[in-house]
Amino acid sequence: MRPVAFRAVEKSFGAVRALRPTTLDIAGGEFLTLLGPSGSGKTTLLNITAGYLAPDAGRVRIGERDVTELPARKRNIGMVFQNYALFPHLSVFENVAYGLRSRGCTRSEIRRRVEEALATVQLAGFGGRAIRQLSGGQQQRVALARALVIEPDVLLFDEPLGALDRQLRKHVQLEIRRLHQRLGRTTIYVTHDQEEALVMSDRIAVMREGRVEQIGSGRDLYERPANSFVAGFLGESNLIEGSVTRVSGDYAELSVPALGMAIRGIAAAGLAEGEPGAALLRPETIRIGADTAPCLAARASEIVYLGEIVSVRLVLADEREIWCRRLSNLGEVRPGPTTLGWPAEEVRILPIHSNEETREVRHDRSS
Amino acid sequence: MPKAVRILLHIGVSAILALLVLPAFVVVPASFNAASFIRLPPAAFSMRWYGGFFQDPEWLSSLATSAEVAALATGLSLSLGTLAALGLARLGGALRTALYGLFLSPLIVPTIVTAIALYYVSRPLGLVGTIPGLALGHTLLCLPFVLVNVGVSLHSLDPALLRAAEGLGAGPWRVFRTVTMPIIAPGLLGGAVFAVITSFDEVVISIFLSGITAKTLPVKMWETIRVEFTPVVAVAATFLILLTLTLFALLRLFGLRQAKPAESLS
Amino acid sequence: MKDTRSRRPLATALLLLPAALFLLLWFAAPLGELLRLSFSDPRGALAAYRELVTGDVYRRVFANTLLVSVVVTGISILLGYPIAHVLTRLHGARLHFAFWCVLFPFWVSVLVRTFSWMLLLERNGPVNAALEALGLTSAPLPLLFNNTAVYIGMTHVMLPYAVLPIYASLVRIDRRLLLASDGLGASPWTTFRRVYLPLGMPGVGAAAALVFLLSLGFFITPALLGGISNITVAMLIEHLVNERLVWSLAAAAAFLLLGVTLALLFVAARLVPIGQALSER
Numbered sequence: 001m002r003p004v005a006f007r008a009v010e011k012s013f014g015a016v017r018a019l020r021p022t023t024l025d026i027a028g029g030e031f032l033t034l035l036g037p038s039g040s041g042k043t044t045l046l047n048i049t050a051g052y053l054a055p056d057a058g059r060v061r062i063g064e065r066d067v068t069e070l071p072a073r074k075r076n077i078g079m080v081f082q083n084y085a086l087f088p089h090l091s092v093f094e095n096v097a098y099g100l101r102s103r104g105c106t107r108s109e110i111r112r113r114v115e116e117a118l119a120t121v122q123l124a125g126f127g128g129r130a131i132r133q134l135s136g137g138q139q140q141r142v143a144l145a146r147a148l149v150i151e152p153d154v155l156l157f158d159e160p161l162g163a164l165d166r167q168l169r170k171h172v173q174l175e176i177r178r179l180h181q182r183l184g185r186t187t188i189y190v191t192h193d194q195e196e197a198l199v200m201s202d203r204i205a206v207m208r209e210g211r212v213e214q215i216g217s218g219r220d221l222y223e224r225p226a227n228s229f230v231a232g233f234l235g236e237s238n239l240i241e242g243s244v245t246r247v248s249g250d251y252a253e254l255s256v257p258a259l260g261m262a263i264r265g266i267a268a269a270g271l272a273e274g275e276p277g278a279a280l281l282r283p284e285t286i287r288i289g290a291d292t293a294p295c296l297a298a299r300a301s302e303i304v305y306l307g308e309i310v311s312v313r314l315v316l317a318d319e320r321e322i323w324c325r326r327l328s329n330l331g332e333v334r335p336g337p338t339t340l341g342w343p344a345e346e347v348r349i350l351p352i353h354s355n356e357e358t359r360e361v362r363h364d365r366s367s
Numbered sequence: 368m369p370k371a372v373r374i375l376l377h378i379g380v381s382a383i384l385a386l387l388v389l390p391a392f393v394v395v396p397a398s399f400n401a402a403s404f405i406r407l408p409p410a411a412f413s414m415r416w417y418g419g420f421f422q423d424p425e426w427l428s429s430l431a432t433s434a435e436v437a438a439l440a441t442g443l444s445l446s447l448g449t450l451a452a453l454g455l456a457r458l459g460g461a462l463r464t465a466l467y468g469l470f471l472s473p474l475i476v477p478t479i480v481t482a483i484a485l486y487y488v489s490r491p492l493g494l495v496g497t498i499p500g501l502a503l504g505h506t507l508l509c510l511p512f513v514l515v516n517v518g519v520s521l522h523s524l525d526p527a528l529l530r531a532a533e534g535l536g537a538g539p540w541r542v543f544r545t546v547t548m549p550i551i552a553p554g555l556l557g558g559a560v561f562a563v564i565t566s567f568d569e570v571v572i573s574i575f576l577s578g579i580t581a582k583t584l585p586v587k588m589w590e591t592i593r594v595e596f597t598p599v600v601a602v603a604a605t606f607l608i609l610l611t612l613t614l615f616a617l618l619r620l621f622g623l624r625q626a627k628p629a630e631s632l633s
Numbered sequence: 634m635k636d637t638r639s640r641r642p643l644a645t646a647l648l649l650l651p652a653a654l655f656l657l658l659w660f661a662a663p664l665g666e667l668l669r670l671s672f673s674d675p676r677g678a679l680a681a682y683r684e685l686v687t688g689d690v691y692r693r694v695f696a697n698t699l700l701v702s703v704v705v706t707g708i709s710i711l712l713g714y715p716i717a718h719v720l721t722r723l724h725g726a727r728l729h730f731a732f733w734c735v736l737f738p739f740w741v742s743v744l745v746r747t748f749s750w751m752l753l754l755e756r757n758g759p760v761n762a763a764l765e766a767l768g769l770t771s772a773p774l775p776l777l778f779n780n781t782a783v784y785i786g787m788t789h790v791m792l793p794y795a796v797l798p799i800y801a802s803l804v805r806i807d808r809r810l811l812l813a814s815d816g817l818g819a820s821p822w823t824t825f826r827r828v829y830l831p832l833g834m835p836g837v838g839a840a841a842a843l844v845f846l847l848s849l850g851f852f853i854t855p856a857l858l859g860g861i862s863n864i865t866v867a868m869l870i871e872h873l874v875n876e877r878l879v880w881s882l883a884a885a886a887a888f889l890l891l892g893v894t895l896a897l898l899f900v901a902a903r904l905v906p907i908g909q910a911l912s913e914r
Contacts, residue, residue, distance in 0.1 A: 072816040079816045085809040089831050099817035380719040384734040390749045391741045407759045447652040454648030477850020479867040480887040484663035568742035571852050585744050604745040611740045
């Protein structure tokens with residue numbers, strides 16, 4: 001149950017800043033997911049934790065131990081690789097026993113612990129098989145057993161479910177979560193799949209361009225995203241951009257000239273009057289056919305029936321499209337003109353993540 | 368791997384690579400010896416033995432024989448090999464594997480065995496000591512290289528192209544000339560270069576099939592080396608190195624990737 | 634539409650016929666003739682083989698051939714493995730250059746390279762001069778006309794044949810397997826012994842088989858660099874044909890050599906992917 005601590009850890013590959021100075025604390029026994037698009041630095045941070053990459057600066061601690069200078073073999077970590085990296089020339093048993101042999105365990109102890117680990121991942125009796133005789137899902141579980149059997153201080157996962165089909169992936173996600181709840185090992189899990197992150201994690205760190213944009217529980221990130229990037233990456237979102245006109249107390253106001261209106265909502269941290277901002281309207285926040293202020297004219301252009309909910313595409317006055325979702329039993333929605341409303345306490349006014357590229361795009365759009 | 372070990376490893380490997388490349392070049396300074404025996408490094412440099420080479424009718428005629436044999440063997444292996452490669456590409460399965468094995472088998476059978484077998488059957492036919500006899504023997508060893516090189520470039524030939532050309536009304540010869548030929552041209556050139564080098568460098572078969580009437584350059588070198596270390600042999604060796612380097616450069620110049628078949632391993 | 638491959642079998646046969654006919658007439662038939670010859674000893678069909686197998690002189694030749702092939706194979710693997718390994722770690726221009734160095738010997742005549750070694754190893758040659766200059770020896774060493782010279786010269790010829798299959802095998806090893814081993818606590822030596830070495834074994838096996846087979850029948854280099862007592866089978870065959878003119882013995886020796894070569898090839902092909910290595914040499 002060792003905590004992991006990063007202090008101003010950074011790494012560059014040539015001119016590419018793979019990881020900007022990052023400080024992060026992971027509690028003992030916590031399941032933390034690093035979530036982000038490719039190139040966001042999540043795998044770099046994982047490899048630095050494992051000891052496969054040396055950071056350019058900063059310190060890494062596992063428990064009380066500063067491991068920054070230690071090679072991977074001395075860190076007592078268990079890693080499950082993308083595509084598993086199982087030794088093709090060794091049997092299932094020998095793959096799982098590999099770490100124990102390196103630790104000089106006795107023959108009988110190795111036998112006992114390997115069998116225990118195989119049983120834990122529901123592969124009891126598979127020890128004699130060759131790796132290539134196993135299905136993808138079974139290989140995944142061997143990789144998990146191999147990482148678990150050495151009783152690692154930290155368990156690391158590098159997109160381990162990418163090679164599995166969707167059905168199996170869901171099943172394994174739940175299995176990994178149950179295993180974590182039972183064994184309580186500190187876990188760092190890298191993925192670009194938000195659903196995977198939500199299912200398993202205690203906390204999620206959303207990463208982008210080598211830095212952690214926000215860290216928190218899945219609910220935190222969904223309901224209180226720190227900026228427009230996090231809002232857009234996690235869950236479906238309608239982001240309406242404008243400029244912040246007023247910040248007072250918990251609330252802020254965003255003026256959107258294209259729609260000829262101001263949107264009020266809960267202010268995120270770091271907003272400043274006069275700066276560009278975005279209003280986040282989650283699809284379930286929007287009420288169709290509202291007649292109380294704020295009220296916005298729109299046209300329902302497409303209605304998709306999805307069972308317990310309907311998804312509605314709405315075209316606003318400036319031809320911008322937003323999506324709205326509502327429970328089917330609230331009555332039928334018909335195509336054509338309607339009005340939209342939303343409770344201000346469910347709207348969030350966010351700073352727009354700063355990025356040279358998007359800033360330019362925004363200039364283009366306004367000109 | 369510890370850094371010190373890695374550095375030592377790289378130094379060791381660099382040394383071995385140097386030992387692979389450099390020794391062959393000692394024949395170059397050796398050929399410029401002024402003395403009548405080889406001294407390394409030479410006490411005095413001179414072009415004397417180059418003159419010696421070109422004034423000696425035996426060396427000159429061996430050079431001419433080698434050139435003629437190489438031209439014949441290259442032509443023969445190129446025609447036989449290209450046809451066979453085209454034929455193999457139309458086959459599939461076990462027959463293709465078996466025939467491929469047959470065509471490559473001259474590389475597997477030890478050359479000394481092939482050499483005495485050819486010597487034995489060539490004598491009664493009067494082919495020993497003749498240019499056609501030597502060329503026929505060399506063709507056996509050149510053929511696999513042509514086959515492999517042309518075969519590799521045929522891989523990049525989409526059968527749909529042939530159907531398309533046919534569909535547009537081209538006859539078989541026209542299809543070959545306008546579609547197949549341009550696509551396999553690099554393979555043909557690569558195969559030709561290997562055929563020339565193989566034939567020019569061949570010693571074992573040539574020793575048995577050469578006679579007083581026709582003797583290749585390597586055989587003349589072989590006979591001379593066994594008697595004395597004269598700088599003339601170094602001159603001949605320098606010519607052989609120059610020839611291979613020139614052909615090598617020629618392949619590079621045409622930007623051809625399939626060099627010696629072994630390179631396709633990379 | 635019919636597949637182009639299966640179409641017009643007559644045309645396919647005509648394309649293959651010239652080369653196949655040539656090989657049958659000028660390769661298979663002469664070998665068949667030689668095989669017949671090996672049984673033509675006036676003392677009885679198997680007399681030539683019996684003489685080769687029982688004669689002390691011939692046994693020594695076979696033993697020496699075997700020794701040379703084993704030693705050359707061993708040295709080639711020991712030197713070829715580190716080269717192949719370093720090649721897998723190089724990129725771009727350096728990789729190109731290193732590959733060129735490995736392939737260069739393929740391009741230069743075996744005779745020229747052997748002659749170069751004769752000049753280098755000669756009694757008054759540069760190697761002896763260097764050894765004396767360094768004070769390692771006081772008198773010139775007899776480096777030429779013995780098995781040492783044969784080992785050096787033949788290893789020089791065979792090394793590329795060892796490097797290429799090993800490289801092909803090593804370069805395919807997934808680097809994450811090494812990371813996984815490291816992460817599981819294995820020392821670098823353990824990772825090498827338990828992961829890298831076994832996964833590269835098919836290449837090492839193919840390289841060993843290839844070098845050994847080619848060494849068995851080698852003629853030029855042992856003939857020029859070896860001494861009077863370092864006769865190999867290939868030299869024996871030449872001697873029997875050119876000096877002693879006993880064709881039945883020469884043919885029998887040739888078929889013993891060919892038989893051993895093919896048998897080894899057959900066995901090796903079951904164990905390691907040598908077919909690829911051979912066809913691409």
